[in-house]
Amino acid sequence: MTVLSVEGLSKTFDMHVLGDTQVVGLDDVSFDVREGEFLAVVGESGSGKSSLLKCLYRTYDPTGGRIVYHGADELADGDAGDGIDLAACDDREVIALRDATIGYTSQFLDEIPRVPAVDVVARPLREQGVPAEDARGEARELLSRLDLPEALWEAYPATFSGGERQRVNLAQALSPRPTLLLLDEPTSALDPETRQAAIDLLREYVGEDTTVVGVFHNTAVIEAVADRVVVLDDGKLQRVVPVADFEGEVVG
Numbered sequence: 001m002t003v004l005s006v007e008g009l010s011k012t013f014d015m016h017v018l019g020d021t022q023v024v025g026l027d028d029v030s031f032d033v034r035e036g037e038f039l040a041v042v043g044e045s046g047s048g049k050s051s052l053l054k055c056l057y058r059t060y061d062p063t064g065g066r067i068v069y070h071g072a073d074e075l076a077d078g079d080a081g082d083g084i085d086l087a088a089c090d091d092r093e094v095i096a097l098r099d100a101t102i103g104y105t106s107q108f109l110d111e112i113p114r115v116p117a118v119d120v121v122a123r124p125l126r127e128q129g130v131p132a133e134d135a136r137g138e139a140r141e142l143l144s145r146l147d148l149p150e151a152l153w154e155a156y157p158a159t160f161s162g163g164e165r166q167r168v169n170l171a172q173a174l175s176p177r178p179t180l181l182l183l184d185e186p187t188s189a190l191d192p193e194t195r196q197a198a199i200d201l202l203r204e205y206v207g208e209d210t211t212v213v214g215v216f217h218n219t220a221v222i223e224a225v226a227d228r229v230v231v232l233d234d235g236k237l238q239r240v241v242p243v244a245d246f247e248g249e250v251v252g
C-alpha cells in the first residue's frame, strides 16, 4: 500500500532582497512511498533534499503539486481512502497530523530551556497521554540504546556536544512511533560506534508501522537502512532506485 504520493511537487523561493528573483528548490518532483518502506534522499548540496522534507512536513508551503498522505485517513474530511493532500490542507490539519502521525527531525535539536534530556524525549509520549513514569522509562530506554551516557539523562541538552544533542533529537523523533518519520541528516554528527547504534535502532523501529523518508550523507548508513534511494539533481528527480542498485556517487 502507498503511504505517500508526491505528484509534481515544486517549491520556488521569492528572493525580494535580490530584486524579486526566484530560486528553485524543487521542480516537478514525483515519487511514491510504500507503507513500511525506508526511502533515502540523496543529491549534491543545494539539490533540494531539505526543501523536499520541509515541504512534506509543511514547514515550507509547496508552490505546486500534491503530496497525498494515506497515513491518517481517519482524520481526512473526505472519503476514507482518498488521503490528505499535505500540500493543500490548512494549518489546523497540519498541526493535528504532526501531533498524531508525522514526526520530523533535522540535524539540529530545537532546545527547550531547562528541560532535562529524558523529558525532552518523553514529551511526545506525554502529549499522547502516556503516564509520566512510563514515558520517562521509554525515554531512558531510547537514550540508553543510543549510548547517551546515563549521567546526562537528567542534564539540559543546551550544554551537550553536537553528537549528544543529535542522539536526544533522534530519540525524541522515535519515541512517539510516528506513522511517517522525516529525518534530515539525523546521524551527521555521530562517531562510527554511535552511528551504528542509531542504525540498529532505526532498523528495529522502521517496518510495518513506521515509514521513513530520510536525508543521509553517509553511504554506509544508506546501505544499512534504506530500501530505495531517491536521487535529486538541481531540484529535479533524477531517479529512484532500489538500494542494491545505488552506487553512492551522489551523496552530497
Ligand SMILES: Nc1ncnc2c1ncn2[C@@H]1O[C@H](COP(=O)(O)OP(=O)(O)OP(=O)(O)O)[C@@H](O)[C@H]1O
Pocket (backbone or CB within 6 Å): 013, 023, 024, 025, 043, 044, 045, 046, 047, 048, 049, 050, 051, 052, 252
Ligand atoms: N528558505 C529558503 N529561502 C531561499 N532559498 C532557499 C530556502 N531554502 C532552500 N533554498 C534554496 O533552494 C535550493 C535547495 O536547497 P536545499 O536546502 O533544499 O538543498 P539541500 O540538497 O538540502 O542542500 P545541503 O545538502 O547543502 O543541505 C538551494 O538553492 C537553496 O539556496
